[in-house]
Amino acid sequence: AQSVTQLGSHVSVSEGALVLLRCNYSSSVPPYLFWYVQYPNQGLQLLLKYTSAATLVKGINGFEAEFKKSETSFHLTKPSAHMSDAAEYFCAGGYQKVTFGTGTKLQVIP
Amino acid sequence: DADVTQTPRNRITKTGKRIMLECSQTKGHDRMYWYRQDPGLGLQLIYYSFDVKDINKGEISDGYSVSRQAQAKFSLSLESAIPNQTALYFCATSDLWLETQYFGPGTRLTVL
Numbered sequence A: 001a002q003s004v005t006q007l008g009s010h011v012s013v014s015e016g017a018l019v020l021l022r023c024n025y026s027s028s029v030p031p032y033l034f035w036y037v038q039y040p041n042q043g044l045q046l047l048l049k050y051t052s053a054a055t056l057v058k059g060i061n062g063f064e065a066e067f068k069k070s071e072t073s074f075h076l077t078k079p080s081a082h083m084s085d086a087a088e089y090f091c092a093g094g095y096q097k098v099t100f101g102t103g104t105k106l107q108v109i110p
Numbered sequence B: 001d002a003d004v005t006q007t008p009r010n011r012i013t014k015t016g017k018r019i020m021l022e023c024s025q026t027k028g029h030d031r032m033y034w035y036r037q038d039p040g041l042g043l044q045l046i047y048y049s050f051d052v053k054d055i056n057k058g059e060i061s062d063g064y065s066v067s068r069q070a071q072a073k074f075s076l077s078l079e080s081a082i083p084n085q086t087a088l089y090f091c092a093t094s095d096l097w098l099e100t101q102y103f104g105p106g107t108r109l110t111v112l
Helices: none
Strands: A003-007 A010-014 A019-026 A032-038 A044-050 A056-058 A064-068 A073-078 A087-094 A104-109 B004-007 B010-013 B019-025 B031-038 B042-051 B054-057 B065-070 B073-078 B087-094 B101-103 B107-111
Touching: A003 A087, A010 A019, A019 A032, A019 A087, A019 A104, A032 A064, A032 A073, A044 A056, A044 A064, A044 A073, A044 A087, A044 B101, A073 A087, B004 B087, B010 B019, B019 B031, B019 B087, B019 B107, B031 B073, B042 B065, B042 B073, B073 B087
Parallel strands: A010 A104, B010 B107
Antiparallel strands: A003 A019, A019 A073, A032 A044, A032 A087, A056 A064, A064 A073, A087 A104, B004 B019, B019 B073, B031 B042, B031 B087, B042 B054, B065 B073, B087 B101, B087 B107
């Protein structure tokens, strides 16, 4: 069965530091892949999506993710964390249906 | 105005009560979804609908039912609520299968 795994339920970074949130998928074919962000008391909103047009995908708010087929990964990065990035991030994807990961809460320390 | 709205936003009910959560969208999308979010578990799909006449069970449909009254409206019902249905419920829409989903603000349901 296809699945999406997020490593680390909580990640803390200092303001200005690199953000790296990990996501791996299990699928024999490249799936559709997404990163969503959820701010407190809000629904999820799309950060970026992989469409197979390019392996490096740029999203909103300075985030990007790189699709690596050899590693079955789609990690989310941002060069410099901002306080406003504090939120929960969900990786999602699949081939026949979309499955969501369990989420990673990002804490940004001043 | 929000593209996907959910009512109510918060609800406290008692075990055994019937409750309905409503979702409306103005995006014109055919596909609508109901998810449940629990801490540490991410989002689990309860039901999804491709159009008014096509409704499908998701991963955790037991204890839930849905109604697609129109393209824009998709309701989730708990026929007899139980405490372990206490969760955050989200409605979402998408234009195409496997495409970007647009989420409502959520309904926080507490079953006592």
